[in-house]
Amino acid sequence: MSVPPQPATASDGTTIPAWYASQRSVPLDPSLYAPAPDELAFYKGQTRITDEDELKAHVLKVQRDAYEVWPYPCIRRLAFTKLKISRFPVYEEVLKLGRERQGAILLDLGCCFGNDARKAVADGFPASQILASDLRSDFWALGHTLFKSTPETCPVRFVQGDIFSDAFFNPHLAHPHSMEAISACVDSASLSPLAKCASIIHASAFFHLFNEPAQLALARRLNVLLSNEPGSLIFGSHRGVRDGVPGERDGRESFAHSPTTWRAMWEDATRGDASVQVEAWLSDFETRPMSAEDVKSVSVDENGVPLHPGSWLVWVVRRA
Ligand SMILES: C[S@@+](CC[C@H](N)C(=O)[O-])C[C@H]1O[C@@H](n2cnc3c(N)ncnc32)[C@H](O)[C@@H]1O
DSSP states (O other): OOOOOOOEEOTTSOEEOHHHHHHHTSOOOGGGOOOOHHHHHHHHHHHOOOOHHHHHHHHHHHHHHHHHHOOOHHHHTTGGGSOGGGGSTTHHHHHHHHHHSTTOEEEEETOTTTHHHHHHHHTTOOGGGEEEEESOHHHHHHHHHHHTOOTTTOOOEEEEOOTTOTTTOOTTOOOOOSSOHHHHHHHHTSSGGGTTTEEEEEOOSOGGGSOHHHHHHHHHHHHHHBOSSTTOEEEEEEEOOOTTOOEEETTTTEEEOOHHHHHHHHHHHTTTOTTEEEEEEEESOSSSOOOHHHHHTTOBOTTSOBSSOOOEEEEEEEEO
């Protein structure tokens, strides 16, 4: 008789729910390390490790250490090697905001190692205008190990906290602050000073960690962080399902939205604010460049079956 998966204890003493704990006992698969040429070039440039075997060993060592912190499937898949932020159709818009909007702030929420923030910096987004945030500072520290950086050599700033905690981010308290918002966040160990100050929020492989009511609460919180200036945007990707079958994911207490339920959730979160536009579609892959093919995935045949059944929900919420 098979024993049902049991919860475990993480290195910080918190409880790892049964589903995640069951993943931790499955050996990592080094063959999943298969960087594309641009990914390899980025990692060589950042780490200054030019020998490819040495680089692979280094990346896999950090992966193992991170998997011990918390066994997220994205760490197992080595998603952090995929330059994901740069694969979104809105990425050029993001870089343009960094170039053209005075002081535009990019928040990378659920940043893990900070790989996406580093990619944006490499592509010209001012590092001083990026704030990375995560529940677990161990991941941010492992990011310095991964990229062989220090807080001095990587000027992206980080603030640790639980986005659902009012002590960390109180959406009802827009802090008046005299200093610039990122410094105020770091100094107060809180996201509250960022209310209405983020021009761009990136939140990938993040919403799908939570159940349906929590995802709605999260959307409301991000809407408070987002600047009211037209062109401000929130974007990301996470596990999704085709229309008609949204629901709980395999025993994880997390919810998978379809493009339609995702748009409805944002309408609810923004109280039907007509100035907010939501695009969402399904894609087969989390990290490859999006093409016109992906857009077809929201079309269905005469039986309601998607023409292109993707399992990643890719989305942009934009202030018009
Ligand atoms: C699956 S990883 C995604 C990392 C990265 N964004 C990506 O796309 O590969 C989810 C990240 O969210 C962080 N996280 C989980 N719950 C959180 C919370 N309540 N508040 C802030 N960060 C959280 C985790 O520590 C982890 O680094």
